[in-house]
Amino acid sequence: MTRVAVVGGAGYIGGDLIRILLGHPEVELVAATSRTLAGRRVDGAHPNLRGLTDLTFVEPDRLGRCDVLFTAVPHRESMGQLGRFAALTDLLIDLSGDFRLRDPEVFAAYYGVEHTAPGELASFTPGLPELHRKELIGADRISVPGCxxxxxxxxxxxxxxxxxxxxxxxxxxxxxxxxxxxxxxxxxxxxxxxxxxxxxxxxxxxxxxxxxxxxxxxxxxxxxxxxxxxxxxxxxxxxxxxxxxxxxxxxxxxxxxxxxxxxxxxxxxxxxxxxxxxxxxxxxxxxxxxxxxxxxxxxxxxxxxxxxLVKGGGGGAVQSMNVRMGWPERTGLGFPGLHP
Amino acid sequence: MTRVAVVGGAGYIGGDLIRILLGHPEVELVAATSRTLAGRRVDGAHPNLRGLTDLTFVEPDRLGRCDVLFTAVPHRESMGQLGRFAALTDLLIDLSGDFRLRDPEVFAAYYGVEHTAPGELASFTPGLPELHRKELIGADRISVPGCxxxxxxxxxxxxxxxxxxxxxxxxxxxxxxxxxxxxxxxxxxxxxxxxxxxxxxxxxxxxxxxxxxxxxxxxxxxxxxxxxxxxxxxxxxxxxxxxxxxxxxxxxxxxxxxxxxxxxxxxxxxxxxxxxxxxxxxxxxxxxxxxxxxxxxxxxxxxxxxxxLVKGGGGGAVQSMNVRMGWPERTGLGFPGLHP
Amino acid sequence: MTRVAVVGGAGYIGGDLIRILLGHPEVELVAATSRTLAGRRVDGAHPNLRGLTDLTFVEPDRLGRCDVLFTAVPHRESMGQLGRFAALTDLLIDLSGDFRLRDPEVFAAYYGVEHTAPGELASFTPGLPELHRKELIGADRISVPGCxxxxxxxxxxxxxxxxxxxxxxxxxxxxxxxxxxxxxxxxxxxxxxxxxxxxxxxxxxxxxxxxxxxxxxxxxxxxxxxxxxxxxxxxxxxxxxxxxxxxxxxxxxxxxxxxxxxxxxxxxxxxxxxxxxxxxxxxxxxxxxxxxxxxxxxxxxxxxxxxxLVKGGGGGAVQSMNVRMGWPERTGLGFPGLHP
Amino acid sequence: MTRVAVVGGAGYIGGDLIRILLGHPEVELVAATSRTLAGRRVDGAHPNLRGLTDLTFVEPDRLGRCDVLFTAVPHRESMGQLGRFAALTDLLIDLSGDFRLRDPEVFAAYYGVEHTAPGELASFTPGLPELHRKELIGADRISVPGCxxxxxxxxxxxxxxxxxxxxxxxxxxxxxxxxxxxxxxxxxxxxxxxxxxxxxxxxxxxxxxxxxxxxxxxxxxxxxxxxxxxxxxxxxxxxxxxxxxxxxxxxxxxxxxxxxxxxxxxxxxxxxxxxxxxxxxxxxxxxxxxxxxxxxxxxxxxxxxxxxLVKGGGGGAVQSMNVRMGWPERTGLGFPGLHP
The missing domain is CATH 3.30.360.10 (Dihydrodipicolinate Reductase; domain 2)
Incomplete structure (x- = not known):
């Protein structure tokens, strides 16, 4: 089993990512972090997950190594901690806005802050298989686009x-x-x-x-x-x-x-x-x-x-992981939606 | 014109009370208080009132005398400030929970705090004309029941x-x-x-x-x-x-x-x-x-x-005022609701 | 009192028009028509009006004369019955789409049918006082624009x-x-x-x-x-x-x-x-x-x-009537809307 | 693969049943009937299923044999056609109200019609595994309870x-x-x-x-x-x-x-x-x-x-089928629900 972890697991995107990962047959969710809820049950924040997991949130600083790390954090935080995140994993999938724009000047204009890791922008492949499937196969840093x-x-x-x-x-x-x-x-x-x-x-x-x-x-x-x-x-x-x-x-x-x-x-x-x-x-x-x-x-x-929160968040991230890992692209993503 | 004021005008009940009072032909709204929004426009908190009033919120402590005072405040606050509120007006209409229950022991059991003005409980008439119309005519303290x-x-x-x-x-x-x-x-x-x-x-x-x-x-x-x-x-x-x-x-x-x-x-x-x-x-x-x-x-x-917020709040308060003041009971309360 | 009637009173725009007219101090609602609900109480179709009116719907064909006639009917019906409607009243206020467009070719292009009374298009003034207040003062046919x-x-x-x-x-x-x-x-x-x-x-x-x-x-x-x-x-x-x-x-x-x-x-x-x-x-x-x-x-x-249904329907119609009749423009239209 | 069919596939319960069956690894959905939509695509009625199936609805009368037949029909219809339905399948799972009540007098009192197959009431096992798991294992007629x-x-x-x-x-x-x-x-x-x-x-x-x-x-x-x-x-x-x-x-x-x-x-x-x-x-x-x-x-x-539509409808039916067929009870029913 591939060991995966989620940074920022108490948020809405983090929570939906956890939901998908818990149902994904190829991975084991080994950790989800939350600064505010460390020590509390994951299904307390995400009550739909009751009965599916007994995991508790851990402090971000206590996160150990894993095979795939998803970072569902506010912008600025990903670029600020990129070194630490990258050291923890072989495959980093970032869901923040920090590595979506290739041009640091455009980033500064739209986010109102300077990019603190402009040299790393090119190291990320967009997590959009429909446009970047081939590049994703060899990627070890993926940036999931905005919803x-x-x-x-x-x-x-x-x-x-x-x-x-x-x-x-x-x-x-x-x-x-x-x-x-x-x-x-x-x-x-x-x-x-x-x-x-x-x-x-x-x-x-x-x-x-x-x-x-x-x-x-x-x-x-x-x-x-x-x-x-x-x-x-x-x-x-x-x-x-x-x-x-x-x-x-x-x-x-x-x-x-x-x-x-x-x-x-x-x-x-x-x-x-x-x-x-x-x-x-x-x-x-x-x-x-x-x-x-x-x-x-x-x-x-x-x-x-x-x-x-799915195709525009956690689902897009998992789809990209599937491509990168060579798993069938639909793995863990089978729910079709409801009517009515 | 009868001069009226609202304590706690930034809340939802206070806001709807202000809306009703602004359309009431017998009264003039002279003040609305808010601790957090003092100095700010009333229609900033209640954007439906744009174009209807230029009033700004005042500090509760700077409230002057008026003919009718509505207190739309959290419980505990009305009983804590009863003396001050009563000194400001001839007719006090309280929308908090403090003076709804006649028995201080029942109050303590349901509110989890001791009543600090139990001797004043009997001085309030329930603001429910359907059951207390006659008593309301002579009342100078009215307590509007819960919604x-x-x-x-x-x-x-x-x-x-x-x-x-x-x-x-x-x-x-x-x-x-x-x-x-x-x-x-x-x-x-x-x-x-x-x-x-x-x-x-x-x-x-x-x-x-x-x-x-x-x-x-x-x-x-x-x-x-x-x-x-x-x-x-x-x-x-x-x-x-x-x-x-x-x-x-x-x-x-x-x-x-x-x-x-x-x-x-x-x-x-x-x-x-x-x-x-x-x-x-x-x-x-x-x-x-x-x-x-x-x-x-x-x-x-x-x-x-x-x-x-109307019959269970500001409207019930105004209906009670109408009864007390001898005005037609429907005054200012003519909006029938919508379908669909 | 000015005697007003509503053709098409069972619809949503007709119903909101009735609500407004019932609260309008200058008019008396003398009739509302409905083909399907003739003989039934108006407040059956519009339950918000319970207690405000005992009116029952009448057959469209049995409508008598009135001072102001509002026609809240589907398009085609107004132009088809214009002669009859016009004969019943001094002031006709149409809420259908039939007399909104001045150019019959544009009408045909957008409605997919030929206009059957193109010669009458110019006899209607748009019921939009903000652009046509002066013309409305002398108008006897008004066409309320689409919402x-x-x-x-x-x-x-x-x-x-x-x-x-x-x-x-x-x-x-x-x-x-x-x-x-x-x-x-x-x-x-x-x-x-x-x-x-x-x-x-x-x-x-x-x-x-x-x-x-x-x-x-x-x-x-x-x-x-x-x-x-x-x-x-x-x-x-x-x-x-x-x-x-x-x-x-x-x-x-x-x-x-x-x-x-x-x-x-x-x-x-x-x-x-x-x-x-x-x-x-x-x-x-x-x-x-x-x-x-x-x-x-x-x-x-x-x-x-x-x-x-109000400014984009019955309210716009009543505002236009107020202008036309020389009444204060806000008459009957005082409700400001709610927050929250 | 077990061959399953749905009678009444255009309704909401029928549609959600189809959704679940399409994702169920042990079954093949061979037919869904609809009187009104026969010949039309299933994903026309249930647009969430686009891309998941090319099935078209068939006339109820043209339904062939299958291993499991789900009947998602209005009450009266199941009891009226029980013989026909039963002849088409080994396992009949009825989602109507016809076979939920064991006592025909109670049925008559609550449904306002006489039961037309009272002798068959006892042949149905309630489709509620939590109370009837053991009986379901040997059942060949199952009646799913109301939601x-x-x-x-x-x-x-x-x-x-x-x-x-x-x-x-x-x-x-x-x-x-x-x-x-x-x-x-x-x-x-x-x-x-x-x-x-x-x-x-x-x-x-x-x-x-x-x-x-x-x-x-x-x-x-x-x-x-x-x-x-x-x-x-x-x-x-x-x-x-x-x-x-x-x-x-x-x-x-x-x-x-x-x-x-x-x-x-x-x-x-x-x-x-x-x-x-x-x-x-x-x-x-x-x-x-x-x-x-x-x-x-x-x-x-x-x-x-x-x-x-799931536990109170199609999901309860599939859960009962799983029990009856000896499959893991969660098969095809893994979606946990969403938050927020």
Whole structure:
């Protein structure tokens, strides 16, 4: 069994990662750290795990060696402790924002702090198998992209890489409250956050930079908190390039994603679920992508949806581990989501 | 104009009280206090009031005299400052739990602290016009009952006072998240509280004592937090007394409530809204009450619903003020609630 | 008292119109029609109105004369019966889509049917006092704009009319389930619609044409159903014209809306409610508008929010009636909305 | 591979059963029937299954033989077609209400129709392994109990069978909207059902009879629809028998459920999730049970929670199949549920 550990196991992404790892047949979860809950049971923080584990959280400083280390920590913390983390493991999978952007200047502009380990940026492979499967096979440092970025990149990728779109992308991103994390402030109290349509980032959201980096397209993104706990949906508006049409788009999506285990193309003519919706994806590692072409306007709406804690978090990390370790990519990630 | 002030104006009950008072044609809101937000605009804490007031919060200690003083403060604080509050006004309307129970021993048992002003308990009239209208006319201290207590007392009152029920009442109370207040803890984060069916008081809830006191019936109450921001619903299960039946119940409810401006009897044979539901009552001062008789079992389910911040809070306080001041009882309380 | 009647009183907009009219001090509601519920109590369809009215629905064909007639009917029905409606009243206020677009060809393109009374299109004044107050004073036919259109037009108007924006507007509109109406299909069952982020109109929504008509800006709109019963929010993305900046925008919004009774400018630097959110507006006639400027991109996000059944429906109709009749514009529309 | 089929595959229970069966390593789903959707893809009705199956629905009459047949049909239909269903399979697992009650008179009283196959009632074993594991091993007809009944029976069983409670049980049951089924009426439209606290069965609900039958305790049950799609929670109020106390209850629950794969005892002293909550159980086959003792009153509240479509539907059926076929009981049922 491969021995894995999670740094930052008390958070929402850490918790969902633990859930997935406990059901993964190839790994043994040997430790989960939490500064605030050290010594307490893991299923106290994550009550869905009752009966599945008797593990207790350990102090981050007491973490021992393991085969795979997942770091689900706030940004700054990963780059600050990279040396220590890297020394503990053969394969480091980071879920913070610290190693997602390749350019330290872009990082500084979007995160408002200087990167403290710019020389290490290039050592990380993006944890997005759909774009980086081959590189992941040999990677020993993986950086899992942001949740909204993953949805947008997967929605845009076939169109972008095949030159079917042109100009600037505008991304309208919607996200549930779990994205604010377990230590969110009073503005996330249920009485305040319930029923919200809260434009929390009219521009300049950090995931915007990831989308631009991965697609090569200039990107403008707006982020709104919506009434949901889990779930991300992005609407990406693009202009069609000359010669591009719905048929070409459909062919491109089919070509790129026909064999992808976790991307489904959802672009139907009718039916209530004819475009991607995150409510179908809670707990699932699928990213559904779809498109709608407005022929009159020569525009397309490219839509992506996922569970921010799974495909946009712990699930994406485990999928990347599976690729890296040579295990079947679906291992431990079989839950398809629910309806209704 | 009657000059009114609100102590504890930054809380949810205080805020809804301010909303009602700003629309009340007989009063002028001269001050609202907040320890944490002193100097800040009232509509910063209560953004629904934008455009309706330019008032800023004042320090509690700087509050001046007024004609009517509403104290929307946590329990202990009202009894601790009673002398000061009483000196500031002719009419004191307290929305805390401190003066709801007449018996200091019952208070101590339910609140876990000794009452510090037991001699003043008798000086307060319950702010429930349906049971105490005449006494309210001459009152100069009014204590507004708890939200779940109000719903249960109004649901039970006609049956109890006419001797139609016997034995113990069991109350199953459900409440939205606003009842936890603006300074609720991390367990009330949206991601945790959303979709909850949280049995937070399987027994011993403080409102239980109020129901027993007001109805004279031994009472057992369970309280569950449900997915809602506003709203309380109580299901009161009672045994029918000898000779009591549905016809007698219906007659009793009609007799007691036919002329009540804010109690509606909702007990229909069919239709989706045939029993009281709080979702229809958001923002409204109505308390809907209804009943369903199980003739085989000689049991009845008496149901009450209200908005905990209006009829179970600020609206009940204003209704009591209206009675006390001789104004039409509906003044300032005309909003009927919404559908859908 | 002015005698008013509502055609289509069993629907959601009709019902909210009835609620408002019952609380309006200058009018008497003399009739509400419903084909399916004729002879049944109005408060059966709209249970929030229990205790406020004993009215029963009448057959549409049995409707008599009145001073003001509101027609809250599906599109096609208003134009089909215009002659009959007009003969029944001095002032006709139509809430259908039939008389919102001035150009019959645009109507045909967006509604998929030919307009059957194109010669009458010019006889209607838009029921949007913020843009058409003077014309409304003398109007005897008023057409209330669509809910999403109203939000977008009010969000865009100051910037558009002052030339601060240029190029195409893209509108990302979000709406609650009440917009689908009381006779919505199985795709609107709670189990299906709950938690939805349903892109139901990626392009070509009818309100798009209204926005373009009212602002003079080429418009592309996408509409998504979100988890809410009431409420519309629009995010309008625009390019800033040369010389335009945040200061100019702020000045324009202040200038246009400072004296508007039902438009509030909400564009704060901080705070959880720093942009417009419809959850604060349920039951209210306010349309909150705000903006966020991205100076680097020379773009602005103009945001509007309202309650689709009030400012985007019955409330907008009553506000227009108030203007037309010379009554204070806020009459009957005082409810400010709730928080939390 | 064991060949299984589902009658009634377009419904919500049928759909979740299909989801579970598609992930079950021992079975092959060979057919799913639907009268209305015959010829259409299964993943059209259940969009979460996209990418997991290419199956299309077949006409019920064209169903061939299989090893295990699940019948997820409305009541009356199972008893009406029992002969046909039984002839198609070796193992019949019925999810309707037709074979849950052993006494045809009780059936007639609760269902309002005569049982048409009373002689077959005894041929069915209840699909509740926690109470009937041994009988299930040899069963060839299994009847899965109702969702609220399952929650209540599992919450009550240890206390009932060990004589720790006495007198009548009152059950306060809460359920999400999926319990109304895929063909629910207009009262289940999102705009109507959202935010509901709808007492749809103040007494006489059919599951009441199942609880009384399984526990031997006289039972009174009230059922309320709450704001949720999935999920059942029951609060069972009982009087403690002489000598019974919290310690005895705790011991009884531990004894009965320590080795149960799908029952967890949740009765903590503190923490926000100290009692069972269905929101943690969406998609999971767990039934969480807990208790709270009021020593003063000699009462206990026994609480159960589950996902009505899994443990209270398709999951309970598959668990029973696993027992009957000698497979590990958890096979295909490993998803633990999510937090947050």
């Amino acid at each position: 909204m970025a993953t949805a947008a990149v997967l929605a845009l990728h076939p169109a972008a890489v095949e030159g079917l779109v042109t100009g600037e992308v505008t991304v309208d991103a919607r996200t549930g409250s779990s994205g604010s994390g377990v230590s969110a402030g009073a503005e996330n109290l249920h009485a305040e956050r319930s029923g919200a349509l809260r434009v929390f980032a009219p521009h300049g959201h950090r995931h915007e930079a990831e989308i631009a980096q991965a697609t090569g397209l200039p990107t403008r993104m707006t982020a709104t908190g919506v009434e949901a706990v889990r779930g991300v949906q992005v609407l990406c508006r693009v202009a069609l390039a000359d010669g591009a049409d719905e048929r070409a788009l459909r062919a491109a999506y089919r070509r790129h994603y026909a064999d992808e285990p976790f991307v489904r193309v959802v672009a139907h003519k009718r039916g209530q679920y004819r475009y991607p919706e995150p409510k179908l994806l809670s707990g699932s590692n699928f990213c559904d992508v779809g498109f709608a072409v407005d022929p009159a306007a020569r525009h397309a709406l490219l839509i992506g949806a996922l569970d921010n | 779940m207590a109000t719903a249960a007392v109004l649901a039970l009152h006609p049956a109890a006072v006419e001797g139609l029920v016997t034995g113990e009442v069991t109350v199953d109370a459900r409440t939205g998240s606003s009842g936890s207040g603006v300074s609720a803890g991390a367990e009330n984060l949206h991601a945790e509280r959303s979709g909850a069916l949280r049995v937070f008081a399987p027994h011993g809830h403080r409102h239980e004592a109020e129901i027993a006191q007001a109805t004279g019936l031994p009472t057992r109450m369970t309280a569950t937090g449900v997915e809602a921001v506003r709203g309380v619903q109580v299901l009161c299960r009672v045994a029918l007394a000898d000779g009591a039946d549905e016809r007698a119940l219906r007659a009793a409810y009609r007799r007691h409530y036919a002329d009540e401006p804010f109690v509606r009897v909702v007990a229909h044979k069919r239709g989706q809204y045939r029993y009281p539901e709080p979702k229809l009552l958001s923002g409204s001062n109505f308390c809907d009450v209804g009943f369903a008789v199980d003739p085989a079992a000689r049991h009845a389910l008496l149901i009450g619903a209200l908005d905990n | 999403m259109a109203t939000a977008a037009v009010l969000a865009l108007h100051p910037a558009a009319v002052e030339g601060l924006v240029t190029g195409e507007v893209t509108v990302d509109a979000r709406t609650g389930s009440s917009g689908s109406g009381v006779s919505a299909g199985a795709e609107n069952l709670h189990a299906e619609r709950s938690g939805a982020l349903r892109v139901f109109a990626p392009h070509g929504h009818r309100h798009e044409a209204e926005i373009a008509q009212a602002t003079g800006l080429p418009t592309r709109m996408t509409a998504t159903g979100v988890e809410a019963v009431r409420g519309v929010q629009v995010l309008c993305r625009v390019a800033l014209a040369d010389g335009a900046d945040e200061r100019a925008l702020r000045a324009a919004y202040r200038r246009h809306y400072a004296d508007e009774p039902f438009v509030r400018v909400v564009a704060h630097k901080r705070g959880q409610y720093r942009y417009p959110e419809p959850k604060l507006l349920s039951g209210s006639n306010f349309c909150d508008v705000g903006f966020a400027v991205d100076p680097a991109a020379r773009h602005a996000l103009l945001i509007g929010a309202l309650d689709n | 609220m009944a399952t929650a209540a029976v599992l919450a009550l069983h240890p206390a009932a069978v060990e004589g720790l409670v006495t007198g009548e049980v009152t059950v306060d049951a809460r359920t999400g909207s999926s319990g109304s089924g895929v063909s629910a009426g207009a009262e289940n439209l999102h705009a109507e059902r959202s935010g509901a606290l709808r007492v749809f069965a103040p007494h006489g609900h059919r599951h009441e009879a199942e609880i009384a039958q399984a526990t031997g305790l006289p039972t009174r049950m009230t059922a309320t629809g709450v704001e949720a799609v999935r999920g059942v929670q029951v609060l069972c109020r009982v009087a403690l028998a002489d000598g019974a106390d919290e310690r005895a209850l705790r011991a009884a629950y531990r004894r009965h459920y320590a080795d149960e794969p799908f029952v967890r005892v949740v009765a903590h002293k503190r923490g926000q999730y100290r009692y069972p909550e269905p929101k943690l159980l969406s998609g999971s086959n767990f039934c969480d049970v807990g208790f709270a003792v009021d020593p003063a009153a000699r009462h206990a509240l026994l609480i159960g929670a589950l996902d009505n």
